[in-house]
Amino acid sequence: MHTFSLNHVALSVKDVNESIEFYQKILQLKEIENTASDSKTRWLSFGDGKQLHLIPRPNSEIKINKAVHFALATTDLNLFIESLKMHHIDYSDWLGTPNKDYIRKDGINQVYFQDPNGYWIEINDDF
Template structure:
Protein backbone atom coordinates (compact mmCIF):
# COMPACT_ATOMS: atom_id res chain seq x y z
CA UNK A 1 0.00 0.00 0.00
CA UNK A 2 1.37 3.47 -0.83
CA UNK A 3 1.71 6.09 1.91
CA UNK A 4 -0.17 9.37 1.84
CA UNK A 5 0.33 12.93 3.04
CA UNK A 6 -2.16 15.78 3.20
CA UNK A 7 -2.03 18.02 0.09
CA UNK A 8 -4.93 20.51 0.09
CA UNK A 9 -8.46 21.31 1.10
CA UNK A 10 -10.88 22.81 -1.42
CA UNK A 11 -13.90 24.91 -0.48
CA UNK A 12 -16.74 26.15 -2.69
CA UNK A 13 -17.19 29.86 -1.98
CA UNK A 14 -19.75 32.46 -3.01
CA UNK A 15 -17.21 35.25 -3.66
CA UNK A 16 -13.62 34.11 -4.17
CA UNK A 17 -12.18 37.62 -3.77
CA UNK A 18 -13.98 38.11 -0.44
CA UNK A 19 -12.85 34.66 0.73
CA UNK A 20 -9.24 35.37 -0.23
CA UNK A 21 -9.42 38.63 1.74
CA UNK A 22 -10.92 36.83 4.76
CA UNK A 23 -8.28 34.09 4.90
CA UNK A 24 -5.46 36.57 4.36
CA UNK A 25 -6.83 38.87 7.08
CA UNK A 26 -7.40 36.08 9.61
CA UNK A 27 -4.41 33.83 8.90
CA UNK A 28 -2.10 36.04 6.81
CA UNK A 29 -1.89 33.31 4.17
CA UNK A 30 0.10 33.94 1.03
CA UNK A 31 -1.69 33.56 -2.28
CA UNK A 32 0.13 31.17 -4.61
CA UNK A 33 -0.24 30.32 -8.27
CA UNK A 34 -3.01 27.97 -9.32
CA UNK A 35 -0.83 25.59 -11.32
CA UNK A 36 -3.68 23.19 -12.13
CA UNK A 37 -5.74 25.36 -14.45
CA UNK A 38 -6.56 28.81 -15.73
CA UNK A 39 -9.88 28.80 -13.86
CA UNK A 40 -10.95 31.44 -11.34
CA UNK A 41 -10.05 29.05 -8.50
CA UNK A 42 -7.47 30.69 -6.25
CA UNK A 43 -4.95 29.02 -3.98
CA UNK A 44 -3.48 29.99 -0.63
CA UNK A 45 -0.42 28.41 0.97
CA UNK A 46 -0.88 26.71 4.35
CA UNK A 47 2.89 26.14 4.53
CA UNK A 48 4.97 23.00 4.01
CA UNK A 49 3.43 22.43 0.57
CA UNK A 50 -0.16 22.33 1.93
CA UNK A 51 -2.79 24.48 0.26
CA UNK A 52 -6.28 25.92 0.59
CA UNK A 53 -8.13 26.05 -2.74
CA UNK A 54 -11.06 28.47 -2.99
CA UNK A 55 -13.39 27.55 -5.83
CA UNK A 56 -15.93 30.18 -6.92
CA UNK A 57 -19.45 28.80 -6.83
CA UNK A 58 -21.67 31.89 -6.48
CA UNK A 59 -24.91 29.93 -6.81
CA UNK A 60 -23.97 26.96 -4.63
CA UNK A 61 -25.95 26.21 -1.50
CA UNK A 62 -23.37 25.71 1.23
CA UNK A 63 -24.56 23.66 4.21
CA UNK A 64 -22.23 22.97 7.09
CA UNK A 65 -22.18 21.88 10.68
CA UNK A 66 -19.41 22.11 13.25
CA UNK A 67 -18.50 18.43 12.88
CA UNK A 68 -17.43 19.22 9.29
CA UNK A 69 -14.46 21.51 9.79
CA UNK A 70 -10.77 21.87 9.16
CA UNK A 71 -8.22 22.67 11.83
CA UNK A 72 -5.06 24.74 11.94
CA UNK A 73 -2.61 24.69 14.83
CA UNK A 74 -0.71 27.53 16.45
CA UNK A 75 1.58 27.73 19.45
CA UNK A 76 -0.61 30.36 21.19
CA UNK A 77 -4.40 30.11 20.91
CA UNK A 78 -4.74 32.99 23.39
CA UNK A 79 -2.89 35.34 21.05
CA UNK A 80 -5.04 34.12 18.15
CA UNK A 81 -8.20 34.76 20.20
CA UNK A 82 -7.02 38.36 20.72
CA UNK A 83 -6.59 38.60 16.94
CA UNK A 84 -10.16 37.32 16.40
CA UNK A 85 -11.44 39.85 18.96
CA UNK A 86 -9.60 42.66 17.14
CA UNK A 87 -11.22 41.55 13.87
CA UNK A 88 -14.66 41.28 15.57
CA UNK A 89 -14.93 37.62 14.54
CA UNK A 90 -17.09 35.60 16.89
CA UNK A 91 -15.81 32.27 18.16
CA UNK A 92 -16.98 29.54 20.49
CA UNK A 93 -16.01 26.27 22.07
CA UNK A 94 -17.16 22.88 20.72
CA UNK A 95 -20.39 23.21 22.72
CA UNK A 96 -21.22 26.58 21.10
CA UNK A 97 -20.48 28.66 24.20
CA UNK A 98 -19.78 32.14 22.74
CA UNK A 99 -16.33 33.70 23.30
CA UNK A 100 -15.08 30.58 25.07
CA UNK A 101 -12.16 28.33 24.27
CA UNK A 102 -12.11 24.66 25.18
CA UNK A 103 -9.49 22.28 26.53
CA UNK A 104 -9.86 18.78 25.14
CA UNK A 105 -9.30 15.66 27.25
CA UNK A 106 -5.78 15.43 25.78
CA UNK A 107 -4.98 18.94 27.07
CA UNK A 108 -5.14 20.69 23.68
CA UNK A 109 -6.78 24.14 23.76
CA UNK A 110 -9.06 25.01 20.83
CA UNK A 111 -11.62 27.48 19.48
CA UNK A 112 -14.07 27.35 16.58
CA UNK A 113 -15.34 30.05 14.25
CA UNK A 114 -16.86 30.33 10.78
CA UNK A 115 -15.60 31.89 7.58
CA UNK A 116 -17.78 34.14 5.44
CA UNK A 117 -19.39 31.14 3.70
CA UNK A 118 -20.20 29.39 6.96
CA UNK A 119 -17.39 26.83 6.94
CA UNK A 120 -16.23 25.89 10.43
CA UNK A 121 -12.57 26.33 11.33
CA UNK A 122 -10.88 25.00 14.44
CA UNK A 123 -7.69 26.60 15.71
CA UNK A 124 -5.83 24.60 18.33
CA UNK A 125 -2.48 24.37 20.09
CA UNK A 126 -1.61 20.85 18.85
CA UNK A 127 1.85 21.87 17.62
Protein backbone atom coordinates in the same frame (compact mmCIF):
# COMPACT_ATOMS: atom_id res chain seq x y z
CA MET B 1 0.63 0.11 3.21
CA HIS B 2 0.14 3.55 1.73
CA THR B 3 1.69 6.68 3.19
CA PHE B 4 -0.18 9.97 2.88
CA SER B 5 0.37 13.61 3.69
CA LEU B 6 -2.13 16.43 3.47
CA ASN B 7 -1.89 18.23 0.13
CA HIS B 8 -4.81 20.66 0.13
CA VAL B 9 -8.27 21.50 1.41
CA ALA B 10 -10.81 22.69 -1.19
CA LEU B 11 -13.87 24.76 -0.33
CA SER B 12 -16.73 25.98 -2.52
CA VAL B 13 -17.29 29.69 -1.88
CA LYS B 14 -19.91 32.25 -2.93
CA ASP B 15 -17.48 35.17 -3.38
CA VAL B 16 -13.88 34.10 -3.98
CA ASN B 17 -12.52 37.65 -3.50
CA GLU B 18 -14.22 38.01 -0.11
CA SER B 19 -12.90 34.59 0.94
CA ILE B 20 -9.35 35.41 -0.20
CA GLU B 21 -9.44 38.63 1.81
CA PHE B 22 -10.73 36.80 4.91
CA TYR B 23 -8.12 34.05 4.86
CA GLN B 24 -5.31 36.51 4.17
CA LYS B 25 -6.39 38.83 6.99
CA ILE B 26 -7.41 36.30 9.65
CA LEU B 27 -5.03 33.38 8.99
CA GLN B 28 -2.36 35.43 7.17
CA LEU B 29 -2.24 32.93 4.31
CA LYS B 30 -0.40 33.98 1.17
CA GLU B 31 -1.97 33.62 -2.25
CA ILE B 32 -0.07 31.34 -4.61
CA GLU B 33 -0.46 30.54 -8.28
CA ASN B 34 -3.16 28.11 -9.36
CA THR B 35 -0.92 25.84 -11.41
CA ALA B 36 -3.68 23.31 -12.22
CA SER B 37 -5.88 25.34 -14.55
CA ASP B 38 -6.89 28.72 -15.89
CA SER B 39 -10.08 28.62 -13.81
CA LYS B 40 -11.13 31.27 -11.31
CA THR B 41 -10.21 28.93 -8.44
CA ARG B 42 -7.67 30.68 -6.25
CA TRP B 43 -5.06 29.04 -4.06
CA LEU B 44 -3.59 30.02 -0.71
CA SER B 45 -0.62 28.46 1.06
CA PHE B 46 -0.58 27.09 4.61
CA GLY B 47 3.18 26.58 4.19
CA ASP B 48 5.14 23.33 3.79
CA GLY B 49 3.37 22.69 0.47
CA LYS B 50 -0.09 22.56 2.10
CA GLN B 51 -2.75 24.57 0.29
CA LEU B 52 -6.29 25.93 0.55
CA HIS B 53 -8.17 25.98 -2.76
CA LEU B 54 -11.15 28.35 -2.95
CA ILE B 55 -13.52 27.31 -5.73
CA PRO B 56 -16.06 29.96 -6.80
CA ARG B 57 -19.62 28.64 -6.79
CA PRO B 58 -21.71 31.84 -6.61
CA ASN B 59 -24.97 30.10 -7.57
CA SER B 60 -24.61 26.95 -5.47
CA GLU B 61 -26.04 26.26 -2.04
CA ILE B 62 -23.29 25.76 0.51
CA LYS B 63 -24.32 23.41 3.31
CA ILE B 64 -22.55 23.92 6.61
CA ASN B 65 -22.05 21.47 9.47
CA LYS B 66 -19.67 22.10 12.37
CA ALA B 67 -18.50 18.49 12.25
CA VAL B 68 -17.10 19.31 8.79
CA HIS B 69 -14.20 21.62 9.54
CA PHE B 70 -10.48 21.89 9.16
CA ALA B 71 -8.10 22.44 12.04
CA LEU B 72 -4.86 24.36 12.27
CA ALA B 73 -2.44 24.33 15.18
CA THR B 74 -0.64 27.37 16.54
CA THR B 75 2.06 27.85 19.14
CA ASP B 76 0.16 30.72 20.84
CA LEU B 77 -3.59 30.18 20.93
CA ASN B 78 -4.17 33.14 23.28
CA LEU B 79 -2.48 35.51 20.84
CA PHE B 80 -4.64 34.15 18.01
CA ILE B 81 -7.80 34.61 20.12
CA GLU B 82 -6.78 38.24 20.68
CA SER B 83 -6.45 38.61 16.90
CA LEU B 84 -9.97 37.22 16.42
CA LYS B 85 -11.27 39.77 18.94
CA MET B 86 -9.38 42.59 17.19
CA HIS B 87 -11.02 41.62 13.88
CA HIS B 88 -14.46 41.24 15.54
CA ILE B 89 -14.63 37.55 14.66
CA ASP B 90 -16.93 35.56 16.94
CA TYR B 91 -15.53 32.27 18.21
CA SER B 92 -16.81 29.48 20.42
CA ASP B 93 -16.04 26.12 21.94
CA TRP B 94 -17.27 22.86 20.33
CA LEU B 95 -20.65 23.16 22.11
CA GLY B 96 -21.15 26.68 20.75
CA THR B 97 -20.54 28.69 23.91
CA PRO B 98 -19.72 32.19 22.58
CA ASN B 99 -16.22 33.59 23.11
CA LYS B 100 -15.06 30.51 25.00
CA ASP B 101 -12.15 28.20 24.38
CA TYR B 102 -12.23 24.53 25.31
CA ILE B 103 -9.63 22.18 26.75
CA ARG B 104 -10.12 18.66 25.41
CA LYS B 105 -9.64 15.55 27.54
CA ASP B 106 -6.16 15.15 26.01
CA GLY B 107 -5.18 18.67 27.16
CA ILE B 108 -5.39 20.36 23.75
CA ASN B 109 -7.00 23.79 23.88
CA GLN B 110 -9.19 24.81 20.93
CA VAL B 111 -11.61 27.39 19.52
CA TYR B 112 -13.92 27.40 16.50
CA PHE B 113 -14.99 30.22 14.20
CA GLN B 114 -16.54 30.57 10.76
CA ASP B 115 -15.38 32.03 7.47
CA PRO B 116 -17.63 34.28 5.31
CA ASN B 117 -19.33 31.20 3.78
CA GLY B 118 -20.03 29.65 7.16
CA TYR B 119 -17.29 27.00 7.04
CA TRP B 120 -16.00 26.06 10.48
CA ILE B 121 -12.32 26.42 11.32
CA GLU B 122 -10.72 25.00 14.44
CA ILE B 123 -7.55 26.53 15.84
CA ASN B 124 -5.81 24.55 18.55
CA ASP B 125 -2.50 24.46 20.41
CA ASP B 126 -1.51 20.91 19.39
CA PHE B 127 1.69 22.23 17.76
